[in-house]
Amino acid sequence: MDRVVLSFGDSLLRSSDVSLLDPPRWLNDNVIGFAFEFLAASLSPPLSERVAFLSPEVSQFTKCCRDEAAAFLEPLALPCKDLILLPVNDNSGPEAGGSHWSLLAYVRRPPGFLHYDSAPGTNAHHARLMARNLSALLEGDGGFREERAPAQHNGYDCGMYVVCVAEALCEQHLRGCDDLILQSITPQYVTRKRAEWKDVIGELSRKSAVAPQP
Template sequence: MEKVVVSFGDALLRSSDVALLDPPHWLNDNIIGFTFEFLSSSLPPLQAQQVSFLSPEVSQFIKCCGNEASDFLEPLDLPSKELVLIPVNDNTGPEAGGTHWSLLAYVRRYTVFLHYDSSPGTNAPHARLMAKNLDVLLGGKQNYREEDAPVQHNSYDCGMYVVCVAEALSEQHLHGHDSMFLRNITPQFVTQKRVKWKEIIKGLSCKSLSHNLQV
């Protein structure tokens, strides 16, 4: 069986998942799920109550199951969140897969869904469907808007742009910024983030191995 590199919260990464952080690979559900889990766990306590990072599995369920998702999502208490970050995939089925990632953000103070797509227009139908399904849970008063987003310059970095934009929006919420500027997310920045996430995973893996050796 393939080696497990790290287990973190609800996320589990194998060596083939971690290898996707090397260009020119697309990120899969497992890597994005891990990064969202890690970012969520890194939030200060107060912000952790205000911000929700949804996993790719949950977001795909929202898109595919429509109104049926409401009961399933109730324990997440999304109506109380100030910011909800949702990865969007162009896959039309319930299983993992697809060829393009983008990010949908619900911002409570503005009662709006903001869609950030590094390949503008590609995932708009999927994001709109997801927003429509979530709107029922959030009271049916939300607007939807396509936002200017950092644009990928290759065919494989869409998932990394999702991770980078989600992290930036979370940080801006933490510091109370109203304007969500994403100018720092350049192609070079995204490439560096691939390396950074590999370092984070390596650190967690070494820490876990050290703990197991001490037990």
Template sequence: MDQVVLSYGDSLLRSSDVALLDAPHWLNDNIIGFTFEFLASTLPPSTAERVALLSPEVSQFIKCCGNDAQEFLQPLELPKKDLVLLPVNDNAGTEAGGTHWSLLAYLRSMREILHFDSAPGTNAPHARLMSKNLSSLLVGNPCYREEATPAQHNSYDCGMYVVCVAQALCEQYFRGCNNLNLQNITPTYVTQKRTEWKDIIRGLGNHSKATGGH
């Protein structure tokens, strides 16, 4: 039985989702959506209001709908954000899903939209389209750039690299946006993070049970 393991904000994780944190599995939309929501909730309040971590569903909507997304996304107040992070997928349809993840990051102070792809070039067409549509929602028409990214050494860790880079950007950007350092995101580090995220989910699930949550 694929039971519910955790209900957290807008995220609902089942046992089949959490199992994807064991190698050699790809992360799905549910896990990436949860990690982004959790990262956002753990930022200091003064930082959190300046950051937007968008779910895979919203990111795919931006990629596919272009200018039609403006009214729908207005409540997110993206033009006011200093850092906007979006998971990119190679799915060409309107639904979430696909076979490869990468990360798009709008950095307001640098006036750039950076693409972090752990398999360089794989998602470039999708990232460029998403960047074009995203820039129409922002101020100042930021330019697009492919950014050097730690490389995955297997066929299944792309989603974990997205999560790790997103976490690093959240931690580092407001300390000094010109000094982003991703060197610690190694294959060993990524493997370790799989275990850490399982522990986070388990801890939240146990806390929810203990307090009578759902």
């Protein structure tokens, strides 16, 4: 039975989703979307007004639907954000899927798109498409740059690297930390974070007392 484990904001996690946090498994849209929503909700009000965590679904729409992207994203007030974080998937269609995750960040000062790929070069094309479409909504996009990112040493941790790098960038850009924070994201750190995120979900589930569903 694939029961509901947690309902959190716009995220719904089932037992099959949570099991993906056990290695060696790939994270899906649901787990990454929950992690981004939880990180956004964890920010204090002054910081939450400066950063945007876009869900995998919204990010994929931004990449695939160029003409509609600006109007679709307008209610999010993205031009007012100092930092925008978007998971990038190598799926070419608007639906969920794909085989690799990376992270695209937009920084307003100095303006620019920064791409962090734990398997360098794999998602560059998809990240550039997303940046091009998003720039239509932002003033002075400042170009696109591939950043040196923490590297995965296996074939299944790309989604966890996206979550870990997104959290680190939020600390770095909004709380005044230095660049060394990304260097702490090692394979051992990523494995540990899998367990920590599973604990977070378990604690939230106990608190919300979600009733089992078929």
